Amino acid sequence: MSLSTLDLLVIAAYAVVLVGTAWWVSRLRPGEVRDTRDYFLAGNRLPWWAVGASLIAANISAEQIIGMSGSGYAIGLAIASYEWMAAITLIIVGKYFLPVFLEHRIYTMPQFLEQRYDHSVRTLLAVFWLGVYTFVNLTSVLWLGALAIETVAGVGMTQGMLLLAAFAAVYSLWGGLKAVALTDIIQIVVLVIGGLLLTWLCLDRLGDGQGALAGFLALLERAPEKFDMILEPDNPHYMSLPGISVLVGGMWIMNLSYWGFNQYIVQRALAARDLEEGRKGIAFAAYLKLLMPVIVVLPGIAAAVLAPGLERPDQAYPTMMRLMPAGVLGLVFAALIAAIVSSLGSMMNSISTIFTMDLYAHLRPGRSENHYVWIGRSAAFAALVLALFCARPLLGRFEQAFQYIQEFTGFFTPGICVLFLLGLFWKKANTPAALVAAAGSALLSLLFYVLWPSLPFIDRVGLVFLLCTAGAVLTAHLTGGRDQPKAPDLSRIRFATSTGYNIAGLGVALILAALYATWW
Numbered sequence: 001m002s003l004s005t006l007d008l009l010v011i012a013a014y015a016v017v018l019v020g021t022a023w024w025v026s027r028l029r030p031g032e033v034r035d036t037r038d039y040f041l042a043g044n045r046l047p048w049w050a051v052g053a054s055l056i057a058a059n060i061s062a063e064q065i066i067g068m069s070g071s072g073y074a075i076g077l078a079i080a081s082y083e084w085m086a087a088i089t090l091i092i093v094g095k096y097f098l099p100v101f102l103e104h105r106i107y108t109m110p111q112f113l114e115q116r117y118d119h120s121v122r123t124l125l126a127v128f129w130l131g132v133y134t135f136v137n138l139t140s141v142l143w144l145g146a147l148a149i150e151t152v153a154g155v156g157m158t159q160g161m162l163l164l165a166a167f168a169a170v171y172s173l174w175g176g177l178k179a180v181a182l183t184d185i186i187q188i189v190v191l192v193i194g195g196l197l198l199t200w201l202c203l204d205r206l207g208d209g210q211g212a213l214a215g216f217l218a219l220l221e222r223a224p225e226k227f228d229m230i231l232e233p234d235n236p237h238y239m240s241l242p243g244i245s246v247l248v249g250g251m252w253i254m255n256l257s258y259w260g261f262n263q264y265i266v267q268r269a270l271a272a273r274d275l276e277e278g279r280k281g282i283a284f285a286a287y288l289k290l291l292m293p294v295i296v297v298l299p300g301i302a303a304a305v306l307a308p309g310l311e312r313p314d315q316a317y318p319t320m321m322r323l324m325p326a327g328v329l330g331l332v333f334a335a336l337i338a339a340i341v342s343s344l345g346s347m348m349n350s351i352s353t354i355f356t357m358d359l360y361a362h363l364r365p366g367r368s369e370n371h372y373v374w375i376g377r378s379a380a381f382a383a384l385v386l387a388l389f390c391a392r393p394l395l396g397r398f399e400q401a402f403q404y405i406q407e408f409t410g411f412f413t414p415g416i417c418v419l420f421l422l423g424l425f426w427k428k429a430n431t432p433a434a435l436v437a438a439a440g441s442a443l444l445s446l447l448f449y450v451l452w453p454s455l456p457f458i459d460r461v462g463l464v465f466l467l468c469t470a471g472a473v474l475t476a477h478l479t480g481g482r483d484q485p486k487a488p489d490l491s492r493i494r495f496a497t498s499t500g501y502n503i504a505g506l507g508v509a510l511i512l513a514a515l516y517a518t519w520w
Contacts, residue, residue, distance in 0.1 A: 003153050010330030018183055019171045025182045026175025035369040039176035040107055040353040041271040050181050051281025054268045056288045057184035061343030065296050066144040070313035072300025075237040076226030080293035081246040084512055087289040089255040091505040094282035097260045099493045100424055102275050109263050110358045116423040116486050117431045126358035133347050138387035139394050145340035151318030164340055165384050172345030173377050180345040187338040194335025195295030201323050202302035226301045229519040242456035250461030257413035261420045264350035283504040351383045352376030410457050414465035415441025418472050427487035432479045433472040440468045
């Protein structure tokens with residue numbers, strides 16, 4: 001399949017607008033110098049709509065669009081639990097986590113860990129996150145994005161990865177988080193419009209030209225097994241989504257870790273003008289999250305009917321893009337590129353922030369603000385080059401990349417959740433307890449993975465979380481059992497939320513209840 005001239009013009013127009021906007025919003029006025037707070041946190045001036053759009057643009061990338069659509073093809077609507085459960089998780093993060101982080105005026109999540117525990121915990125988690133962002137997140141986004149480009153435009157995998165990397169670097173390296181976050185408004189608009197167009201055309205094809213509703217009813221009739229939200233133990237994909245555990249088990253730990261303690265996600269909320277703007281942005285993101293399965297999962301389910309027998313599930317979304325007429329294909333393709341480069345830019349900015357503020361600034365204190373900004377740019381560029389070299393060896397052999405990412409991160413998220421949750425809300429948590437939780441997460445996960453292979457990984461995440469919590473609490477008591485002077489003074493934190501935020505949270509809960517009641 002090749003792109004028409006009209007498609008190429010649409011894509012070119014998108015690229016010009018994106019890069020031009022990024023350079024415009026990040027320009028320096030005469031006499032102005034870009035400092036670290038401006039580069040890494042957009043000067044703490046992001047309005048709520050930028051926070052919300054940027055949260056979703058950073059999250060929705062190739063691993064969601066290509067990977068989750070592929071899981072929709074193989075598993076069905078059940079994979080949407082990752083999206084829908086994330087919506088209620090965001091409401092929790094805005095109410096209980098964000099106020100503490102903003103009170104501490106942090107650049108990074110490892111920085112909070114030093115303020116709460118000590119420098120060793122900060123360094124451990126900084127190194128860990130740099131490794132994950134480089135060798136898991138960046139590689140997966142580059143690989144899956146290049147796979148889509150190859151399927152749609154016939155560009156080779158290597159060339160596709162190079163194009164994506166160059167595009168992301170051009171618009172994000174110079175301007176930092178301000179350039180990334182403010183251009184995410186364009187990205188999310190293109191993503192939503194293009195994604196909804198693709199879903200509508202897929203359903204219209206299923207409905208023989210009678211519209212999306214007719215197509216959806218036809219899809220329900222022709223593939224009813226794809227609409228089971230809670231999988232039974234005899235389902236071949238039960239290991240990936242083990243029944244009721246998606247509602248009451250380890251998926252909560254996965255979501256709290258990702259949305260509450262993950263640098264390249266939380267960094268947007270940290271850059272908000274104030275707490276209320278951050279909360280409004282998070283609520284906005286929660287509603288966008290409810291919409292995402294319509295854009296990324298339904299096309300995958302439709303592909304199971306329209307294009308059965310694909311060699312790999314991850315080919316589902318690019319295959320459905322072939323339904324697009326000229327011009328519309330260019331818009332949907334631009335939407336896919338928008339998601340990819342937005343996440344690449346977000347990850348690169350978070351890598352530069354963590355490397356500079358958590359590691360380099362400690363080893364080389366007292367340097368100029370401009371020096372640290374350039375170090376951040378260099379670190380992000382180096383990580384991008386590493387990811388380009390590592391993408392094929394790491395991801396080339398996996399059929400469902402989204403599940404690979406969840407499986408890998410599931411080894412570490414239980415410990416991360418324990419040390420943050422106890423650090424936030426339990427005054428007796430100390431450094432030995434934090435280190436036990438972090439080390440125990442990896443060791444116990446590996447032990448269960450080897451000795452109990454029949455245990456679904458989401459259940460493993462939940463079990464390891466409970467064991468790490470018990471280990472951390474026991475360690476804290478054995479090493480003093482005293483309130484820690486670095487523990488946050490929660491009496492100073494404003495946990496109370498506005499009426500509007502409470503109504504938004506209730507709305508998310510009611511919508512989720514209706515969705516699960518319908519597709520149980």
